[in-house]
Amino acid sequence: MRTPSETNLSAEDLLGLYRRMLLIRRIEERLGEDFKRGDLPGPVHLYIGEEAVATGVCAHLTDADWIASTHRGHGHFLAKGGDPKLLVAEVYGRAGGVCRGMGGSMHVADFSKGILGANGIVGGGIGLAVGAALAAQLDRKGAVSAAFFGDGAANQGVLMEALNVSALWKLPLLLICENNGFSEFSPTGTVTVGAIADRAKPFGVPAAAVDGNDVIAVWQATNAAVRRARAGEGPSLIECRTYRLRGHVESEGSFIQERYRADEEVAAWIARDPIARLASYMDEHALAPASAREAIEAEIATIVAEAVAYATDSPYPAPDQARQFMFA
Amino acid sequence: MRTPSETNLSAEDLLGLYRRMLLIRRIEERLGEDFKRGDLPGPVHLYIGEEAVATGVCAHLTDADWIASTHRGHGHFLAKGGDPKLLVAEVYGRAGGVCRGMGGSMHVADFSKGILGANGIVGGGIGLAVGAALAAQLDRKGAVSAAFFGDGAANQGVLMEALNVSALWKLPLLLICENNGFSEFSPTGTVTVGAIADRAKPFGVPAAAVDGNDVIAVWQATNAAVRRARAGEGPSLIECRTYRLRGHVESEGSFIQERYRADEEVAAWIARDPIARLASYMDEHALAPASAREAIEAEIATIVAEAVAYATDSPYPAPDQARQFMFA
Amino acid sequence: MARRRMIQAINEALAEEMARDPRVILFGEDVEISVMGDTRGLRATFGPDRVRNTPICETVMTGMAVGAAAAGWRPICHMMYGNFLYTGMDAIANQAAKLRYMTGGQIKVPVVYMGVFGAGRSSAAQHSDAMHPMFMNLGGIKVVLPASPADAKGLLKSAIRDDNPVIFLQAAGRGGEAGDVPEEEYTIPLGVAEVKRPGKDVTLVAIGAMLRPAMRAADALAGEGIEAEVIDPRTLMPLDEATIVASVQRTGRLVVVDEARDACSAASHIAAVVTEAAWGALKAAPKRVTVPDVAIPYSPPLEKSLLPDPERIAAAVRATLGR
C-alpha cells in the first residue's frame, strides 16, 4: 500500500471506505448464517473478501452515476448507497424488500440510487451498463456508468462488443473486472487465456490491473478512469485481482463433492483480507485510532440488527402481487 | 509482391491459383448478370475483388479440412473445390443445386468437400468452425478448420469467445478476416475500433495482417498458420485487407439512395485487382506465357456455360420437397 | 388520406415521434443509410447523437437498449432482420422482458425492437423466420405486427410511447405495399384488434402479412355465399381476445391464419383461447392455417408451397362450414 501522501485520501475518507467495506462484510456474514439456518428462500453468492473493489469504485460515484452488478451483487448494492434494510428484506423475500420480494439476492436493484441491479446472467450487466453510459453521454451531465463483472464473465463475447462500441462512441463507461480467480469452480487459468486487462488494448481502451484487495489501489485506478469518463474521453477497464473467501454460492457444500481449492490458498488470501489490511494501514500511519474503528463496528452491528429486524418484521408479499409489474 | 524464389510457389501452382480466382470471378460475373436480368430468386452478395483470400487460404486445404463461410460465400465454395454446376443451380433455386434448392446463395454447402456452408448470420460461421476444429482435434488426423468472416463480423462477440476457447484448447483453427473496408454500407472505421489483427493478441494467438489482394501473401500467411494448426499448436488469425468491387448485395441500387463510396476509391482498388495483379506478376517474372492464361480463360468460359446450362436444365424442386429434411 | 408505402409510413412514425419527444433515440446497423428505408433521413434531421449506426453486435445492442431505457431514454433498437433478434435474444429474454418485474415495478423499460420478418422473398431459412410466437411466450414484451401502412404508422407511434418493451415486426413482403394513411396525427392503441371486413358466417383471424391472402380468400368465399369476418389482431401481446371472441360468438366458426410454424404458433394460442371462451357458440372446430414445422426453403415453388395462400385459407373456411 502507498503512503498517505500519495493517496489523496484523508483519514476521514479512509474511515469512510473502511466503514463501507465493514458494512458489506457484516451484512453478508449475517446473510451467510441465515442461509445456513435455512432462512433464505433462494441461493446467495457472497462477496466476502472482495469488498475493496465495490467500495473503491463506488466511492467515486454519486446517485446520478450508474452501476450494473453481477450475481454476487450485495456488495455493489451497499457500496453504491443501497439501503441495508431494503437489501436484507429483499433477500428474505419480504414485501419490504427493495424489489418487494420479486427479485431476491440475484436481482437487488435501486434505480433511485443508480443501481441497475444484480444479474443472474453472467455478463448480462455489461450491456445494461453500456446503455446507461449512452444515456449518461446523451444527458451531458457528466455522469458515468460502471459495469462490474467477474473473470468468468470476461469470456463472454459481450465484453468485446462493449469495448468496441464504447470506445467508438467514447462512452463514459467503467469496465470493472473482479478477478477472484474462479469462474464458479474452475480456476481462472483453466478457462481464461491471457491477462484480462490486455483485452482492452486492441480497442485503445486504457486498462489497469490492480490489487483488488487494496481499497486504495482500486480507489486510485478508478479515480483516473472516472475523470477520463467524465471528461468525455471514453471507457476504461480495471482488472481487480481479488478472491472470494466464501464458496461460489452458499449452498455449494450440498452439491460439490470435490475440493476445488487448497486450504493454504484460502489462508493466504485471508491474510490479505482487504478490511484488515486497511486497518493495519491506518494503524501503521497513525491515521485513525482503533477506537474509531470500534465505533464503526458498533454502529454497523446496530445497522445489521436493524436491517434484520426490519426484514423479519416485514410480511411476505400478498400473492396477487405476483401478477403485477409485468407491464407499466 | 515477392519474387518467385521467396514464394515456394511454382509457375504451375501460380497458374492454379490464377485459375481458381478466375473461376470465381467469371461464375460470379455471370450470377451478377443473371441477377440484373431478374433470373435469381433471392439476394446475392458477390465476392468479386476478394478472390485472392479464399483462393490463397483454400489452396492449403483438402477435402478433409473444414471451412465455414459467410453471406458472401460463392468464392469460398469454389475455392474449396465446390462444383460450379451445383453452385449455380443452387443459386438458381433448382433441384440440381448442391442443397437441392433449399438453401440458395446464402447457404451453399458441400459437406463432402468440407464446406460447412455459407451463412446468413454475420459471425455465424465462427462457432461452426470452432466446432469443426474441435472435431478435427479429436479425430487426430491433422485436419484444420478455417472460419472466413468479414471486418463487420469481427465486431461480433463470438470472435472473442472463439479466440479464447480455441487458444485454450489449442484447436486447429484459422480465423480468416476478410477486411474489405465495409460492413454493409458503413466504412470499417466508423464501426470498428483499432486493428482487427490486434484482437488476437490478448489471447496469445498469432496474428498477421496481409494484403488480401495479393494471393501469394495470403498463401504464405496461411501456410504458416496451417502448419501451426496441423502441428497441434493452436489457432491463428489472418486479417486480409481487400475490397469488394461490387455492391454489398446486388440489389442495393434498388434501396440505397446515397453514394457510400467514391469512384476514385473503387478505381484505386480496381487497379489492385488480385487477378490482374497475379497476371502481371507472372508476366514480370516470365512464369507463364499469356497463352496459358488464355487457355484458362477459355476453359473457364466453358465451365461457366456448362454450369449455367446445367442449372437452367435442372427443374425446380417438387413442392413436397419443402416438407422433407427437417429431421434425419 | 395520403398514399404511402409501408416503409414510408414507418419512417413517418419514427420521424414524428422523434420530433415529439427528444428522449427517443434510435440505433442499429446501418440505420443512417437505411437498409430497409424506414430510417432514411432521420440522421440528418435528428443528428448523430440520437441516430446512430452501430457495429454488428446484436448481443450488446439489445442489452444497451435496456440500460439506456432504465437510465431514462426511449431507445428504438433497429435489428434489421427479425432473425437477428435470436442473436440478441439474451438481453431481450433475460433483461428486457423481466427487469421491471423482477425489480418490483421500480422502473419502466420503454424500448422498441424493430425488425423485418417472415417469408416470401426467397431469403431462405434464416432470414425468413416468423418468430412472433417466441416473443408472445416471453411475457413482459408486447408484440406488434402491422398489416397495412396506416396500422404500421399508428401502432409504431403507440409502441414508441409505450412504457414497456415492444417488438415491432414488419412483414418482409409488405414493405413496398402502399395504402392510405391519415394525414393528421393519429395513433392506434396496442392491444386492439380491427375488423377488416365484416361477415357473419365465419371469423377469419389473419396475422400480419396473412391479411392480404385472407382478404382475397374472403372475396372468393363471398362469391360462394360465405361471408367471412376478417379480423387483424395487430397486437399479439396483449391480445384483443374480446374482439375475436365476440366475433366467434356470432359466427360460431374460427379460422386463424398465421405465418408462424404451427407448433406453439399464435394460431394455436388464439384457437385455444377462443375455444375456451366461445365454447357454447362454436359450431365447428377452429382451424389453423400455418406453416408446417420446418424452416423456409429458398426455391420459390418450395417457399410458396409452405405459405398460407387464399386457396388454403378458403379451403379451411369451407371445412369449418362442412363444405
Place this chain on the structure above:
Amino acid sequence: MARRRMIQAINEALAEEMARDPRVILFGEDVEISVMGDTRGLRATFGPDRVRNTPICETVMTGMAVGAAAAGWRPICHMMYGNFLYTGMDAIANQAAKLRYMTGGQIKVPVVYMGVFGAGRSSAAQHSDAMHPMFMNLGGIKVVLPASPADAKGLLKSAIRDDNPVIFLQAAGRGGEAGDVPEEEYTIPLGVAEVKRPGKDVTLVAIGAMLRPAMRAADALAGEGIEAEVIDPRTLMPLDEATIVASVQRTGRLVVVDEARDACSAASHIAAVVTEAAWGALKAAPKRVTVPDVAIPYSPPLEKSLLPDPERIAAAVRATLGR
C-alpha cells in the same frame, strides 16, 4: 429396478451412451466438477478430450456443438440452466435448427443441448423460465421433458442416439426426486407419450414437472368419483398427438397442465391440436392450467401462487365436467 434420483438416472444415461459410442462428447461450464451432479465422474471415466469444461461463452458453445456435429461427432452441450439457452440462442435457432434443412438434407446434426429449467426453488425471474414452447416453435429441434428418473434416462439415451438436435430440459424441482429405474439397458423412443394413469372421465395431459401435481389432482379427483387419465407427452416435438387424441376420443374432455407461460404455451398448442382432431368427441372446452404471462417472482408465496398445483388442476378438471 433400482432406486435412482433424477440426476443419477441422467448421469447413468450419459455414462452408458459415452461408453457405447466413442463419438459422443460432452462439454459445458463446470461439467467436470458438475454443478447439477448429472455429469459427475464422466471426466474421470472418459478423459479430458471427451469431457471438457468450457469458459463462460454460450454464444460460441452452442455454435461449436453444431460444427462438431456437422464434422462427425455427437456433442452434448450442457447449458446448466435453461435460461442460458437464450444466451446461446443464435446458433440454436439460426444454425442447429436449420442446417440440415437448408443444405438439402446433406448432413445430420446430432447435438443434445441439456439444461435445467422451470420454477419452484426461488431462483427468481431469470433462472426460473420455462422455455420449451419457444423451442417447439423453432422447427428442426426435438424437445424432450422427462418427468421421472426412468423416463429421463431412457429419453436421454434416445436423444443422444438421435441424429437431430434435441433440447433436453430437466425440471429444476425434480433433480433430487427418486424413482425406480430398470437395471437392464433400455431406451424410450422420442415422440411417444405415456399414459401414467388410466381413466375414463377426462384426459389430463401433464408436461414435465407438472406430472406430480397432476397425479395428486387425479388422486383427489378419484375420491370424488372422477377418473382422470393422466398422460405425460415426454417429448413435445415431435408430439405424440395420436395417444392424446385417442384418449380424448374416449374421455371427451381435456385439461393440459404446463409450467410455461400461457401465451403460445405447449398447453395452447396441445389444446388446439386436440380440439381439431377430436372435435366430434369433445363434451367440453379443453382447459389450460398454465402460468400467467409474467416472469417468476422470487418470494416463495408469490412463486407458489403462479405455479399450477393440484387444487388448480382439480378445479380445471371439475370445470370441464361442469362441477
